[in-house]
Amino acid sequence: MRQAHANETRDFIVATAERLFAEHGVAAVSNRQVSEAAGQANNFAVGYHFGTKTDLVLAIIRRQAPFIEQRRTDMLTAIQHSTDLRDWIACLVLPMTDHLASLGSPSWYARFIAQATTDPALRRLVTDETFAFPSMQKITEGVSRLLPVLPEDVRAERGDMCRHLIVHTCAERERALQAGTPTPRATWEAAGIGLVDALTGLWLAPYTPTP
Amino acid sequence: MRQAHANETRDFIVATAERLFAEHGVAAVSNRQVSEAAGQANNFAVGYHFGTKTDLVLAIIRRQAPFIEQRRTDMLTAIQHSTDLRDWIACLVLPMTDHLASLGSPSWYARFIAQATTDPALRRLVTDETFAFPSMQKITEGVSRLLPVLPEDVRAERGDMCRHLIVHTCAERERALQAGTPTPRATWEAAGIGLVDALTGLWLAPYTPTP
Numbered sequence: 001m002r003q004a005h006a007n008e009t010r011d012f013i014v015a016t017a018e019r020l021f022a023e024h025g026v027a028a029v030s031n032r033q034v035s036e037a038a039g040q041a042n043n044f045a046v047g048y049h050f051g052t053k054t055d056l057v058l059a060i061i062r063r064q065a066p067f068i069e070q071r072r073t074d075m076l077t078a079i080q081h082s083t084d085l086r087d088w089i090a091c092l093v094l095p096m097t098d099h100l101a102s103l104g105s106p107s108w109y110a111r112f113i114a115q116a117t118t119d120p121a122l123r124r125l126v127t128d129e130t131f132a133f134p135s136m137q138k139i140t141e142g143v144s145r146l147l148p149v150l151p152e153d154v155r156a157e158r159g160d161m162c163r164h165l166i167v168h169t170c171a172e173r174e175r176a177l178q179a180g181t182p183t184p185r186a187t188w189e190a191a192g193i194g195l196v197d198a199l200t201g202l203w204l205a206p207y208t209p210t211p
Numbered sequence: 212m213r214q215a216h217a218n219e220t221r222d223f224i225v226a227t228a229e230r231l232f233a234e235h236g237v238a239a240v241s242n243r244q245v246s247e248a249a250g251q252a253n254n255f256a257v258g259y260h261f262g263t264k265t266d267l268v269l270a271i272i273r274r275q276a277p278f279i280e281q282r283r284t285d286m287l288t289a290i291q292h293s294t295d296l297r298d299w300i301a302c303l304v305l306p307m308t309d310h311l312a313s314l315g316s317p318s319w320y321a322r323f324i325a326q327a328t329t330d331p332a333l334r335r336l337v338t339d340e341t342f343a344f345p346s347m348q349k350i351t352e353g354v355s356r357l358l359p360v361l362p363e364d365v366r367a368e369r370g371d372m373c374r375h376l377i378v379h380t381c382a383e384r385e386r387a388l389q390a391g392t393p394t395p396r397a398t399w400e401a402a403g404i405g406l407v408d409a410l411t412g413l414w415l416a417p418y419t420p421t422p
Contacts, residue, residue: 028239118325120392157380157395157405164379165372172371181331184368190421194368198413205412210401 010049011063013038017046018060022111026057026119057122061129064099064109071095072135080138085146086200090192091139093166093199097192100170106178114171117163127163147203154207162199169195221260222274224249228257229271233322237268237330268333272340275310275320282306283346291349296357296414301407302350304377308403311381317389325382328374338374358414365418373410380406 016038020029031046031053038045050056072095079087100107117123130136150158173191176183185191227249231240242257242264249256261267283306290298311318328334341347361369384402387394396402 024239025236028235114329118386120386120390153395153397153401154405154408157402158409160383160395161376161380161406161409164375164383168375168379169368169372172375175329175331179331184364184371185421186364187421190364191368193419193421194365195372197365197416197418198369198372201412201414201416202409203412205408205415207408208404210396210398210404 006049009038009040009045010059013040013046013049014056014059014063017056018063018112019108021057021060021115022108025115026053026122031056054122054125057116057125058129060109060112061126065129065133067102068095068099069133069135071098072133072139076135076138080142083146085143085203086196088139088142088146089199089203090196091135092143092162093195094192096166096170097188097195100174101188105174107174110167110170110174114167117167143203150207151209158203161202165199165202166195217260220249220251220256221270224251224257224260225267225270225274228267229274229323230319232268232271232326233319236326237264237333242267265333265336268327268336269340271320271323272337276340276344278313279306279310280344280346282309283344283350287346287349291353294357296354297407297411299350299353299357300410300414301403302346303354303373304406304410305403307377307381308399308406311385312399316385318385321378321381321385325378328378354414361418362420369414372413376410376413377406 013034017029017034020034020037032043034056035043035045040046042048046053046056050059072091075091075095079091082088100110103109113126116126131140147155169191173183173185173188183191185194224245228240228245231245231248243254245267246254246256251257253259257264257267261270283302286302286306290302293299311321314320324337327337342351358366380402384394384396384399394402396405
């Protein structure tokens with residue numbers, strides 16, 4: 001019983017932190033504010049249950065990422081022999097947009113990721129956590145096999161652009177759904193397909209050599 | 212003399228606000244904090260000189276935008292008869308990246324725009340200000356003429372994506388330059404060319420019809 005209660009408390013703290021970080025940014029919210037907003041009498045509840053703020057950020061990612069990984073693994077199994085770059089890019093995008101759809105509105109995870117990836121140290125944490133999943137390594141290899149030859153700097157730049165496009169398109173859509181303001185696409189499914197189309201064009205775009 | 216002093220004060224308040232908004236977000240910083248950080252004995256200095264926070268945001272944009280507009284007008288004159296979509300997209304991107312290069316490091320404008328465009332009301336303000344320039348209307352027409360036919364939702368979505376890619380690529384680069392951390396591209400010029408290539412691919416990407 002006591003363990004079950006501790007787990008519930010932990011989960012409520014993580015959900016509260018996700019929302020506060022999504023709304024105000026990770027740096028702007030203290031562990032004390034998270035503890036208070038989660039209704040903890042003890043202002044050090046975050047420290048007690050998680051340790052540092054970085055551990056709390058990690059706990060937020062680890063609460064959602066396994067659901068996304070499950071979808072990604074299923075999708076990868078279905079397309080693993082495909083030689084169409086678009087199929088592989090879909091494995092990067094649709095598990096995220098499908099997961100966001102499953103959360104209903106308001107969800108906070110897309111905005112949380114947008115905020116966390118603004119901080120260089122936390123961005124590293126998010127990408128390390130994401131690329132630690134076996135499916136992500138297979139997708140990276142699959143995409144690489146099907147890409148035209150690109151100079152190293154162009155490839156790195158397009159990787160960053162790919163992240164910006166997914167993260168900020170999802171965050172803006174999540175915010176609009178909560179506010180009830182218009183979105184270009186009617187559903188997360190259509191928004192995901194739009195992202196896959198655009199990213200395929202971005203990765204295949206000819207590059208201009210620079211001095 | 213008194214007028215010159217008032218103008219200097221105004222300009223210092225605007226520069227201070229740009230930096231604070233870039234670092235912490237527009238919503239997180241009060242007019243009082245801007246007044247204090249700008250060394251104003253009177254905590255209502257922002258109110259006295261500008262009015263509301265929205266007026267202050269507008270003043271930040273109007274301090275930088277004319278320099279970008281000048282570059283855009285010059286570039287547009289040079290390519291106005293081009294039928295290559297890439298040339299028109301370059302007019303959207305390079306005046307911004309060239310302006311950021313001219314500011315040296317640390318600059319704050321790219322991060323300020325990234326923060327401001329996260330807020331739906333301020334995003335509207337930024338885009339209205341930008342599209343009020345005659346060159347922007349000509350570029351929008353030029354790009355439209357050269358685009359393949361796209362459904363209205365796909366066109367709107369790609370317009371948003373275009374903004375995300377420019378704004379967040381520039382903001383991340385500006386942050387990295389200040390921190391002295393690696394960037395995919397060595398110069399703003401190369402980063403601008405990379406953006407133009409990627410955006411051309413994005414706009415020309417085939418689209419998948421959705422239900």
